[in-house]
């Protein structure tokens with residue numbers, strides 16, 4: 001379970017280095033199954049989700065060795081196509097191995113990943129795309145899903161929603177299909193582009209990653225690759241919002257400002273100074289208080305406002321006097337953290353899709369629960385604003401995606417301990 005204790009009311013000042021992106025390294029680790037050549041991944045964060053994906057690859061027959069911030073993956077021994085149920089249930093991103101297993105072994109079997117706090121998280125778009133590529137999809141009595149295709153054939157696939165995971169899974173299946181595949185209404189997130197670049201280093205021919213239409217020309221085999229994972233833009237947003245909520249000046253290294261459209265304009269409109277230099281350094285200088293404002297946020301697929309920073313931004317809005325509007329348009333139930341903020345004295349009305357935040361009210365310490373990774377990060381940010389000790393239970397979910405968040409915030413002047 002774990003618990004963070006945050007003694008808030010302190011400014012943040014100093015420099016923090018942003019780690020490699022969780023949401024880039026997980027599909028890239030899965031893509032390593034496509035080759036029997038050696039794969040080296042660099043700047044891999046030390047987080048629970050990477051450990052789980054390591055267990056998944058190992059269970060399928062790969063050998064994964066960590067050396068500092070790098071992983072070496074050898075998939076020569078991959079001969080199993082069934083993802084262990086316990087690992088599937090622990091991390092739904094295990095679904096990313098389906099595309100590579102189809103390409104490598106011609107079959108993949110999973111138990112349907114459960115829903116989570118933020119929504120049902122179906123994989124219908126993934127499965128429909130595999131069928132378009134010629135695979136047979138069947139459900140077994142135990143609720144498992146088997147996908148079989150001795151030989152995938154290139155196809156035209158239109159995604160009804162620009163799903164990140166479906167785009168990535170189908171790209172990984174299509175690189176080994178006969179002929180060309182076109183994915184339309186594809187996700188454009190930087191993590192999709194990073195996966196495409198990794199696959200191209202392995203010898204795949206992919207055009208249009210980062211645009212709504214991706215074309216993949218299938219090939220017979222792929223070689224190993226040595227790849228440095230892109231910076232974690234959501235971790236960068238989290239530290240920037242922690243600084244904005246606490247006041248102070250924080251310099252973030254290995255942070256690509258371009259990957260966070262919609263964030264910097266809002267922070268500037270509140271009076272924060274944002275300085276971008278050397279391409280991958282962003283410095284935020286934030287006041288201790290904000291003038292009255294009315295901020296509206298609409299989350300959406302990239303380059304829209306990232307849903308993964310919605311909870312953290314809501315935490316900041318608690319400090320901004322005014323009535324703010326948040327529309328969550330990606331997940332059907334990703335405003336649950338509003339209830340936890342209310343336990344700290346916040347005034348928020350919310351249903352499943354829209355929250356009205358009455359900012360600028362005094363908050364008080366309390367005990368709250370992290371429901372998911374990003375909601376937990378939002379609670380940490382809110383607690384940084386509150387003098388006194390706030391307890392955040394279930395902090396293990398935060399550590400799934402943030403490496404040593406407590407220690408890194410403390411090095412910036414916060415008082416956050418993990419108990």
Ligand code: EPZ
Nearest residue numbers: 023093121122123124125126163164165166308330331373
């Ligand atoms: C990825 O999840 C990220 N996870 C999520 O980050 C992120 O919030 C999400 O993309 C959106 O940016 C990883 O990359 C590991 P989607 P994914 O498929 O791929 C619906 C975090 O906090 N949908 O783009 O699961 C779905 O229900 C995590 O780091 C279908 O209906 O997201 C959702 O409403 C949370 N059918 C919407 O699309 C499908 O087959 C977006 O989901 C697939 C998705």
